[in-house]
Amino acid sequence: MRLNAMMPDLSPEESEMVRRARAIAREDILPIAAARDRNYAPGEAYPWHIADKLDAAGLRTLTVPEKYGGFGARHLVQAMVAEELAYGDLGVAVSMDQTYKFAQLLTVETTQKQRDLYLDDFMNDPRALLALATTEPQSGTDTFLMHDEPGAGPRMTAKQEGGFYILNGTKHYISNGGLAKYYFIFARTAPEKKMSEGLTCFLVPRDTEGFEIGEAHSKLGRRLLQNGELVLRNCRVPAHNLFGEWNGGLSILKRMVSGALIPVMGPSRLAYDLARTAAQESGAASEQWAQMALTEMYMLIEASRTYLYSAAWHAEKPTDDSKRRLMSKVFASEAGIKVCRTAMEVWGRSGATWRDDRPTPEKCWRDVLSYLHGFGTNEAVKLKAAPLLAPAGEDEW
Numbered sequence: 001m002r003l004n005a006m007m008p009d010l011s012p013e014e015s016e017m018v019r020r021a022r023a024i025a026r027e028d029i030l031p032i033a034a035a036r037d038r039n040y041a042p043g044e045a046y047p048w049h050i051a052d053k054l055d056a057a058g059l060r061t062l063t064v065p066e067k068y069g070g071f072g073a074r075h076l077v078q079a080m081v082a083e084e085l086a087y088g089d090l091g092v093a094v095s096m097d098q099t100y101k102f103a104q105l106l107t108v109e110t111t112q113k114q115r116d117l118y119l120d121d122f123m124n125d126p127r128a129l130l131a132l133a134t135t136e137p138q139s140g141t142d143t144f145l146m147h148d149e150p151g152a153g154p155r156m157t158a159k160q161e162g163g164f165y166i167l168n169g170t171k172h173y174i175s176n177g178g179l180a181k182y183y184f185i186f187a188r189t190a191p192e193k194k195m196s197e198g199l200t201c202f203l204v205p206r207d208t209e210g211f212e213i214g215e216a217h218s219k220l221g222r223r224l225l226q227n228g229e230l231v232l233r234n235c236r237v238p239a240h241n242l243f244g245e246w247n248g249g250l251s252i253l254k255r256m257v258s259g260a261l262i263p264v265m266g267p268s269r270l271a272y273d274l275a276r277t278a279a280q281e282s283g284a285a286s287e288q289w290a291q292m293a294l295t296e297m298y299m300l301i302e303a304s305r306t307y308l309y310s311a312a313w314h315a316e317k318p319t320d321d322s323k324r325r326l327m328s329k330v331f332a333s334e335a336g337i338k339v340c341r342t343a344m345e346v347w348g349r350s351g352a353t354w355r356d357d358r359p360t361p362e363k364c365w366r367d368v369l370s371y372l373h374g375f376g377t378n379e380a381v382k383l384k385a386a387p388l389l390a391p392a393g394e395d396e397w
Helices: 012-039 048-056 075-088 090-108 112-124 141-145 249-256 265-282 288-315 323-352 361-372 378-388
Strands: 130-133 157-161 164-175 182-188 199-205 211-216 227-238
Touching: 012 048, 012 075, 012 090, 012 361, 048 090, 075 090, 075 265, 075 288, 090 112, 090 130, 090 164, 090 182, 090 249, 090 265, 090 361, 112 199, 130 164, 141 378, 157 182, 164 182, 164 199, 164 211, 182 227, 182 249, 199 227, 199 249, 265 288, 265 323, 265 361, 288 323, 323 361, 323 378
Parallel strands: 130 182
Antiparallel strands: 157 164, 164 227, 182 199, 211 227
């Protein structure tokens, strides 16, 4: 399948980063993904040797501004690189994509003191990943929708004691939870008040006193990515690690989750390629039912890519309001489900089987399924995008 039709819009340097991601995905990630997905425990599945290779290729620090030693990738390049990595494995791609999203926070929105303490370490440690921690056993979608009321959102608490903030509580289902070296953790600093008046963000290194990694969650898909539990018991966070303003965390959270560019296209593309190969090998490629199935898969992939790349282009504009990024997540994940299901049908009986030695449409399907609820359920994402739609009759095209 011919890919990345928008490559001519990239600079030679940007095209090279996309090519590096594709090469590593196909040569290093894809050959091991199926076996690790099936045979490794949740806390052991992540391939750190691949992370080392991605770092050496300059892909871990892809979105770090050039003045700090990174590539300074724009949104479109970030989306394309993540999509290429996800062709190899969606979990590995998400581990990097989480780091891409929050690297700019670590480098641009931190104080000079925080950069002096942590930026060199982040840049020089090939295994330093980043994570955002909001979801808790009692809260999830309400935080994503940002219900501004005392009972909504995180219950984790933070109290100031001298030169420290003392955090207590549990986060779970955290992408890169247990993998990341640095975490952006949200806690209630005025639990009796609305979220807009009592939520605060903290930059918390993994080795902070009182910070423990709990359960590594076992999941249906994205199994190479560790989604973990964070347990903070009297966790002593130095005062200089306050991120943003005290009780000003909601505005930070809005910027962080206002709409991300997800790499779910990778498994969809792989499923298409697997289906096309299977149809050719079985002789079904000349039959009309297979031709129609492959054509529909291709259309869905191209439509999803166009939507995603459009969202990336708009994200660079000062007028962007994030609705395209939000809605592209819904469209691409739901289209991907249909693509992967169709690929299983083209494969026939073997399409739903597990294999250790090679990728299958079944794994693609499980990985894509995770994005029906990952980064907010699709229902919640639609609700979040709805207020951003233009009133009837207004032209916003």
